[in-house]
Amino acid sequence: MLRNALIAAGVTAALLATGPASAAEKKVIAVSIPAADHGWTAGVVYHANAAAKEINKAFPGIEVIVKTSPSASAQVSAIEDMSATRKMDALVILPHSSEELTTPVKTIKEKGTFITVVDRGLNDPHIQDLYVAGDNIAVGFNTAKFLVEKMGGKGNLVVLRGIPTVIDDERIKGFQDGIKGSDLKILDIQYANWNSDEAFKLMQDYLAKYPQIDAVWANDDDMLLGVLEAIKQSGRKDIKFALGGNGMKEIIEKVKAGDAMTPVETPYPPSMIKTAIYLTAAHFAGHAPVRGALKLDAPLITKDNAEEYYFPDSPF
């Protein structure tokens, strides 16, 4: 929070220093994202700031401003304040929630601002000029397909879900579709709220309850960390695979090292915010047509392509 305030202050100071004349000629891209309150959003903040720095350096005619907000209502205030106090040529927004942000973003759109929506869609898709998102269904589906193939189509699974949201539902649905038709059986599925501690406890309980577990899927890497610790403590040898999702750097490191239990990963990369900011910048700097929707694939990350998804300096 403090740092965000400092960044905001820094941006303001920089603006004052450059003077109104030169600032007015620049195309301003405002980026509004959730504050870093867990691993994934921390990654979003990191990549947004990285993109802002790179683009501001590469294109003198563009200025990217990053603003983080801790809640949906704070995000509404933030974008209203930004649009009230300065010219905004584009808004790149990763909404806290679709419902609350739809009307405020629409108001900004009506002033002629280019709107890029990332990850969570708004309720009215006509508002957005560009939509960039990952594929949550593929996160579950591709993981399931990998397990079906590697386990010869049969075995006992346990699954850890996150927080009841559309994101979680889509991943679980993709996974269930992926194992359909095989003899892989989900013994149990429970919420662990995308939290490593809760996942640790839940995995201990799964291990106590089921004498034979062939594979575990935690639909997020924070939870996978807790799962791996519980398996290690139990000393059980029956678990062949423990997989996660999202692309946390600690897990990518395992994949790179050829870990036997976690040999693959599926990305839902927070770096998609960077993709969105670059595309929006291309609209102004490159005169390249970017209107449309871009759905990033969630291909299996293996030892061979892990480098592409590895960001050692990111907090996630």
Add this chain to the structure above:
Amino acid sequence: MADVAAAPPRAQHNWSIGWGDAGPFLALAALVAIGYLINPDFLSANNIANVVTRSAFIAIIAIGATFVISSGGLDLSVGSMAAFITGVMILFMNTVAPSVGTAAIPLGMAVALVTGIACGLLNGTIVTVGRIEPFIATLGTMGIFRALITYMTDGGTVAIDRSLRDAYRPVYFGDVLGVPIPILVSLAVALVAAYVLYRTRYGRRCVAVGANEDVARYSGISVTRIRITAYVIQGACVAIAAICYVPRLGAATPTTGLLWELQVITAVVIGGTALRGGRGRVWGTVAGAVILEFIANLMVLSDFVSEYLVAAVQGVIIIIAMLIQRMSKR
């Protein structure tokens, strides 16, 4: 809660100790019996050891909270404080590890304790000297500690240095004569706390302040000092819990210790301590913490609760546990 002046001073009847204090243990016994009926694996040595070990953090913090609550206070900041202390401890150990090696672990523990005591002192001072309602004061520090851990971790994870990982691991995963170390630590904390609360002058004054602040003041007790000390004990307990917690996952994140304050308060109240102050039960608190963890464990081990309804069933069981506790008191 601070309006204890309106509550009539409640006498401590010696004869009521016995059945009255057995409530939480009866609830615990009932839960164990039900657990065994639902799934015999529940009573396997492994499962019991896992679950009781897991309850150690909440139990240790809740023992501290027993002092704060019985003295008429409240501390909502314990979860964030645990995360904050964890973060400070890990960052400190990682910094000194290259020069001092595994000696970083005992040094880190000392730093954690000092940090915890300082946090408790801060809470206690704001509540007493600042004369701010404990609910609001600790709601404020709860936000402060949570923001600090988020800031320290960049919103992500700070993990303990690999060179310390294996040396520190036994503090959570190790055992002495088959009893996991966190259980031994919480028993030791409970023993000391029970002695202080029941057998020392401080303990009696602590409860007296919670029962009736004005009467305590007129009898020459320094209410401010008693209350600050209670918060300091709370801070030290949170630090001890953090010391046991760090080796479990070896990392601190902004979601570490989230909502622990509510579990802690629930454990204390199930244990028989009066939420409005004036009555503290250390062993009841420990039983309360174990009950909470058993309930969560049973939700997974049983097959008939939908994953969507787990929280509702937990809520019902907590209320029933409270009722058993109440009825056994009459």
